[in-house]
Amino acid sequence: MTNDPTRPLLAVRDLGVSFTRKGAPDVRAVDGVSFDVSPGQTVGLVGESGSGKSVTSLAVMGLLPRRNVRVDGRVIFDDDDLLTLPRERMRDIRGRDMAMVFQDPMTSLNPVVPIGVQVTEVIERHQQLSGDAADKAAAELLDRVGIPDPTRRLREYPHQLSGGMRQRALIAMALACRPRLLIADEPTTALDVTIQAQILELLKELVHDSGAALIMITHDLGVVAGLCDTVHVMYSGRVVEGAQRRELFARPRHPYTGGLLASVPRLDAARGTPLHPIPGSPTDVLAWPSGCAFAPRCHHRVDACTDGPPPLENIGGRSLRCVNPLPTTEEVPA
Amino acid sequence: MTAQPSAAGADPVPTGRDQREIDPDDVLLSVRGLQVHFPIRRGILVERQVGAVKAVDGVDLAVPRGSTVGLVGESGCGKTTFGRAVLRLVEPTGGTVTFDGTDLRELDAEQMRRQRRQMQMVFQDPMASLDPRQSVESVLTEPLRAHDIGGDHRARVRELLDVVGLPASAASRYPHEFSGGQRQRVGIARAIALEPQLIVADEPVSALDVSIQAQVVNLLEQLQDRLGLTYLVIAHDLAVVRHIADVVAVMYLGGLVEQAPSDELYATPLHPYTRALMSAVPIPDPDVEESRERILLTGDLPSPAAPPSGCRFHTRCPFRQETRCDDERPALREIRPGHTVACHWAEDIEAGRIAPRESAVVEPDVSTA
Numbered sequence: 001m002t003n004d005p006t007r008p009l010l011a012v013r014d015l016g017v018s019f020t021r022k023g024a025p026d027v028r029a030v031d032g033v034s035f036d037v038s039p040g041q042t043v044g045l046v047g048e049s050g051s052g053k054s055v056t057s058l059a060v061m062g063l064l065p066r067r068n069v070r071v072d073g074r075v076i077f078d079d080d081d082l083l084t085l086p087r088e089r090m091r092d093i094r095g096r097d098m099a100m101v102f103q104d105p106m107t108s109l110n111p112v113v114p115i116g117v118q119v120t121e122v123i124e125r126h127q128q129l130s131g132d133a134a135d136k137a138a139a140e141l142l143d144r145v146g147i148p149d150p151t152r153r154l155r156e157y158p159h160q161l162s163g164g165m166r167q168r169a170l171i172a173m174a175l176a177c178r179p180r181l182l183i184a185d186e187p188t189t190a191l192d193v194t195i196q197a198q199i200l201e202l203l204k205e206l207v208h209d210s211g212a213a214l215i216m217i218t219h220d221l222g223v224v225a226g227l228c229d230t231v232h233v234m235y236s237g238r239v240v241e242g243a244q245r246r247e248l249f250a251r252p253r254h255p256y257t258g259g260l261l262a263s264v265p266r267l268d269a270a271r272g273t274p275l276h277p278i279p280g281s282p283t284d285v286l287a288w289p290s291g292c293a294f295a296p297r298c299h300h301r302v303d304a305c306t307d308g309p310p311p312l313e314n315i316g317g318r319s320l321r322c323v324n325p326l327p328t329t330e331e332v333p334a
Numbered sequence: 335m336t337a338q339p340s341a342a343g344a345d346p347v348p349t350g351r352d353q354r355e356i357d358p359d360d361v362l363l364s365v366r367g368l369q370v371h372f373p374i375r376r377g378i379l380v381e382r383q384v385g386a387v388k389a390v391d392g393v394d395l396a397v398p399r400g401s402t403v404g405l406v407g408e409s410g411c412g413k414t415t416f417g418r419a420v421l422r423l424v425e426p427t428g429g430t431v432t433f434d435g436t437d438l439r440e441l442d443a444e445q446m447r448r449q450r451r452q453m454q455m456v457f458q459d460p461m462a463s464l465d466p467r468q469s470v471e472s473v474l475t476e477p478l479r480a481h482d483i484g485g486d487h488r489a490r491v492r493e494l495l496d497v498v499g500l501p502a503s504a505a506s507r508y509p510h511e512f513s514g515g516q517r518q519r520v521g522i523a524r525a526i527a528l529e530p531q532l533i534v535a536d537e538p539v540s541a542l543d544v545s546i547q548a549q550v551v552n553l554l555e556q557l558q559d560r561l562g563l564t565y566l567v568i569a570h571d572l573a574v575v576r577h578i579a580d581v582v583a584v585m586y587l588g589g590l591v592e593q594a595p596s597d598e599l600y601a602t603p604l605h606p607y608t609r610a611l612m613s614a615v616p617i618p619d620p621d622v623e624e625s626r627e628r629i630l631l632t633g634d635l636p637s638p639a640a641p642p643s644g645c646r647f648h649t650r651c652p653f654r655q656e657t658r659c660d661d662e663r664p665a666l667r668e669i670r671p672g673h674t675v676a677c678h679w680a681e682d683i684e685a686g687r688i689a690p691r692e693s694a695v696v697e698p699d700v701s702t703a
């Protein structure tokens with residue numbers, strides 16, 4: 001293990017995932033995805049439904065099914081390439097150093113086992129505690145994630161908890177192994193905004209207190225604006241733009257990023273502010289090999305956009321995959 | 335993945351809306367004391383009613399002709415039930431609904447069916463509300479046939495498709511052949527086929543991808559300007575509702591807690607719940623996110639089968655006071671012109687004489703600035 005703070009904890013390089021099926025062409029769900037995550041840092045992956053966010057995070061965690069899936073590229077965690085590690089080593093790392101929280105907590109909780117048993121199990125496995133000590137640690141953990149009356153809650157089953165409470169229980173379980181990297185895949189999408197605000201506040205605190213790194217996956221630009229240090233925007237399986245948060249929101253360079261910012265209504269915008277929709281729909285994509293996938297919907301398209309796939313370039317501290325980016329001076333309509 | 339040109343084509347970029355003349359006293363839809371209680375029954379041989387889910391519990395709302403009224407609130411607060419009760423798709427258990435001078439609850443089934451020509455609904459999930467075996471042409475001519483409307487139906491279908499920004503060739507296609515946004519356009523075309531006066535839109539964009547929500551929002555606005563429609567827009571997304579609505583009503587656990595013109599509500603939210611809701615809506619701007627104070631609520635929405643006594647929000651309210659809050663239900667009071675609030679302490683909260691509990695306030699995040 002290295003403790004060089006300038007080194008990223010996780011370095012994803014040129015990650016690709018293909019789903020293969022007999023008699024059908026492969027589906028290239030993720031391609032050429034690269035990003036770094038440093039300790040204590042929160043990195044956002046934003047994109048619409050089907051853009052490859054979940055597949056990316058499952059690949060990082062080594063949780064993709066083995067059959068009919070091809071993963072390429074490198075996922076460097078500490079000094080290991082996770083994609084080449086034997087299964088058991090990967091399982092150890094997953095339990096000890098990395099944890100994941102999903103959108104629907106019901107799918108990750110066992111419905112017929114009380115919450116308490118599920119939390120204590122993780123604690124017993126990772127903290128060498130047992131019996132009363134483990135129970136006590138479990139109650140403390142639930143308390144820490146803001147579940148009132150934790151001793152009573154520990155005896156309850158998942159269905160007896162509300163959605164927000166289940167998400168907290170899941171976060172508690174993810175924290176039980178004191179991970180250095182936490183991946184949260186749309187952890188608040190199924191929740192009401194007032195509950196979402198509680199969970200986001202909790203995640204912020206946890207990252208702050210533990211120094212762990214967080215990858216936050218969401219389709220909501222508002223969520224990343226308040227939470228993430230750097231943000232990577234995905235479109236049709238590839239990162240199209242990645243930048244430090246302030247840079248990205250103040251000066252989006254990819255037309256898709258700019259288009260998203262101009263099309264979502266802002267609570268604080270003056271009334272009558274027109275919305276500028278992105279034409280077409282996320283299904284109107286060009287296959288990357290033949291050009292930029294966003295080209296069919298892009299108002300900034302030039303002929304060169306469909307000559308071939310634009311590479312992900314590093315331009316002024318940001319990564320950008322665009323033939324004709326928005327000018328740095330262009331005012332983004334608010 | 336193939337290149338698939340969008341049938342919807344490029345949307346005209348709107349340049350702000352025409353100034354609509356709205357007379358607040360010319361009320362098209364007036365709802366008074368509306369109540370929808372769903373009975374809870376128990377028993378094996380003999381069912382008895384053991385209680386009721388008070389999904390909508392005494393709501394007053396006026397929708398002026400040609401305006402848009404937005405109804406917001408969190409999951410389970412009763413928005414959909416309210417919208418359905420207005421159209422009598424679910425029977426209200428109390429209160430009145432008056433549409434253009436007619437008391438809808440007095441109408442028999444046939445009269446109500448005819449009345450619905452004037453009041454149509456757009457649903458959240460366009461896939462679920464369209465019959466997969468019906469072509470778009472058949473979807474759009476069905477209401478015309480049901481209401482014995484003559485004329486050239488094919489021409490009308492082309493016209494409707496054009497109005498919602500779909501090509502004429504869409505008529506022969508089936509719902510699954512469209513994207514989500516295009517399907518929602520079909521749902522809207524169906525709703526306007528009979529040239530109704532009122533459209534109740536229940537979560538019209540929440541099932542859509544973010545990049546296409548604005549297309550549908552703009553379409554609804556354009557149709558209003560063009561056809562003089564009146565809208566009741568129901569949604570959980572306060573930013574969408576504030577954008578589209580002239581007046582916003584905020585619902586909590588079956589009742590309205592605040593109602594005000596859209597700008598006024600944003601500038602001066604008076605009800606503690608509205609304040610918490612607004613501070614929780616993420617804004618895609620790091621500067622704003624870091625500089626604003628957040629009011630966090632604790633706990634979850636209580637069950638509408640056993641609503642709290644007094645103010646229904648008192649169990650979660652960061653401003654709760656020792657007196658009145660837990661035993662006296664606050665009525666909606668007009669505190670400024672056109673701005674009503676159901677909170678005993680609204681004036682004191684506005685004047686800053688009452689502060690929220692400290693533990694509920696998250697100060698602006700200066701560490702990362």
Ligand SMILES: Nc1ncnc2c1ncn2[C@@H]1O[C@H](COP(=O)(O)OP(=O)(O)OP(=O)(O)O)[C@@H](O)[C@H]1O
Pocket residue numbers: 019027029047048049050051052053054055056219
């Ligand atoms: N097991 C699978 N077999 C085949 N294709 C798959 C599989 N899992 C995902 N895909 C495809 O991979 C693409 C990316 O999916 P992914 O789940 O990563 O999207 P996402 O960005 O997480 O979207 P959402 O916001 O809807 O969760 C999609 O086109 C999806 O259909």
Ligand SMILES: Nc1ncnc2c1ncn2[C@@H]1O[C@H](COP(=O)(O)OP(=O)(O)OP(=O)(O)O)[C@@H](O)[C@H]1O
Pocket residue numbers: 372387388389407408409410411412413414415416570638
């Ligand atoms: N037919 C019914 N029978 C019994 N209870 C019902 C029925 N329909 C709705 N409810 C209950 O009434 C309450 C209000 O439901 P409603 O669907 O109106 O909420 P909503 O505000 O539209 O929520 P959402 O944002 O999730 O759509 C909920 O507690 C719901 O479970």
Ligand code: SF4
Pocket residue numbers: 605606607645646647648649651652653654655659664676677678679680
């Ligand atoms: S009446 Fe009391 S409990 Fe209700 S919102 Fe006002 S201060 Fe809060």
Ligand SMILES: [Mg+2]
Pocket residue numbers: 053054055185
């Ligand atoms: Mg996903």
Ligand SMILES: [Mg+2]
Pocket residue numbers: 413414415
């Ligand atoms: Mg609803």
